[in-house]
Amino acid sequence: MNSPKKLIRIAVSAALAASMLLPNAFALYPAKVKADALYLREAPEGNIIATLPQDTVLAVVNNSNSWFKVVVNGREGYVSGEYLTGTLTSDFNLGTGHIVCDTTVNLREQPNTSSSVLASLSNSTAVSVTGVYQGWYKVSCNGKNGYVHPDYITFAAVQTPAPAENKAPVTPDSNVVSYTGTSEARAEVLEYAAQFLGTPYVYGGSSPSGFDCSGFTSYVFNNTVGSIPRVAQSQFNATTHVSREELLPGDLVFFGSSASSISHVGIYVGDDTFIHSPHTGDVVKYESLSGNYASRFQGGGRVIFD
Numbered sequence: 001m002n003s004p005k006k007l008i009r010i011a012v013s014a015a016l017a018a019s020m021l022l023p024n025a026f027a028l029y030p031a032k033v034k035a036d037a038l039y040l041r042e043a044p045e046g047n048i049i050a051t052l053p054q055d056t057v058l059a060v061v062n063n064s065n066s067w068f069k070v071v072v073n074g075r076e077g078y079v080s081g082e083y084l085t086g087t088l089t090s091d092f093n094l095g096t097g098h099i100v101c102d103t104t105v106n107l108r109e110q111p112n113t114s115s116s117v118l119a120s121l122s123n124s125t126a127v128s129v130t131g132v133y134q135g136w137y138k139v140s141c142n143g144k145n146g147y148v149h150p151d152y153i154t155f156a157a158v159q160t161p162a163p164a165e166n167k168a169p170v171t172p173d174s175n176v177v178s179y180t181g182t183s184e185a186r187a188e189v190l191e192y193a194a195q196f197l198g199t200p201y202v203y204g205g206s207s208p209s210g211f212d213c214s215g216f217t218s219y220v221f222n223n224t225v226g227s228i229p230r231v232a233q234s235q236f237n238a239t240t241h242v243s244r245e246e247l248l249p250g251d252l253v254f255f256g257s258s259a260s261s262i263s264h265v266g267i268y269v270g271d272d273t274f275i276h277s278p279h280t281g282d283v284v285k286y287e288s289l290s291g292n293y294a295s296r297f298q299g300g301g302r303v304i305f306d
Helices: 004-019 185-195 213-222 233-238
Strands: 030-033 039-042 049-054 058-063 065-074 074-082 084-086 091-101 106-107 117-122 124-134 136-141 144-148 154-155 240-242 252-258 261-270 273-277 286-289 297-302
Touching: 030 124, 030 240, 049 074, 049 185, 058 091, 084 124, 084 273, 091 136, 106 124, 106 213, 106 273, 117 144, 124 240, 136 240, 213 261, 213 273, 233 252, 233 297
Parallel strands: none
Antiparallel strands: 030 058, 030 084, 039 049, 039 074, 058 065, 065 074, 091 124, 091 154, 106 117, 106 144, 124 136, 136 144, 240 297, 252 261, 252 297, 261 273, 273 286
């Protein structure tokens, strides 16, 4: 027979487990990314506007179907709900929101309409959103910290990237990779490459059953924007070289002992990160450009011009 203390522990564990499930009882609640990386889109199945790394915490605004409307880093977008999991985190930076109301809205001491009013906020007032608690946004404004109901806060509308601007990736306040200025061609390459995450490394491989490094990059490009050579050195020789500071998502990144001895290649995804098929015993995955490969980096190679 279980002791009372053991039964209590079981009950507490069950309660915690239940709190981590999706969907949540509140219309607005925190969640985090459980995949290696998750695309944030401007609409369900729409254009990619950012890649959210694993464990990124965000606010779920609507989960009425498989595509969840979310807020992360001051922007609204959509993600596939199957790649989110619950989190007990309630304090996290959501960026800047703006009050939307006919006259004023109350900043309250606690997340309920019976709580004391700390201030009255007028339409278009900018507030720093610092978390989600019991279905309300936790905000800071003019030195006062309190809560505002989500019906009265909006975030800047997501804008479709303008290819002609050709801007470098922008990382605002958190670990979200933003693809500002990324063309549809670059987004297509990144999305196509991501579907092979977890594919095993196979020496000489150039198919979804297994890739080596250049087999992976050539397969991705050949099936999206155009043909590139099969071998890493040939890919390096055939591309327009760019520095690390000039890298854009969708550029190739090359590694080796010298420019004439390229031994590895991957695809840059932004935020100092690339996707590649590393070596025997490993799988296609994301890797930091500042990690173990930094000392062997020989430059970037541009295939897409926009």
